[in-house]
């Protein structure tokens with residue numbers, strides 16, 4: 001089956017109101033998510049969509065990013081991580097070094 005998007009990248013942006021509970025949203029996830037979306041458009045990488053998501057139930061690894069259909073999980077913290085992710089995973093189609101699949 002041909003996929004409409006070859007890759008869906010989800011940044012968990014869930015922000016819990018309870019201060020004592022961890023959540024990805026406490027790590028300012030909207031900014032890196034927007035930066036990745038902007039770079040994907042600027043580089044004209046086709047068939048990729050960058051989305052926000054609610055809690056992905058891997059809160060022990062916050063902040064978390066997942067790519068489908070591969071089901072690869074990442075901890076992407078800074079702009080340099082995003083640049084490497086785009087270059088390695090989205091352009092060269094290699095495994096990105098920050099893959100957390102083994103966790």
Ligand code: FES
Nearest residue numbers: 012024055056059
């Ligand atoms: S809040 Fe992000 S994985 Fe749960």
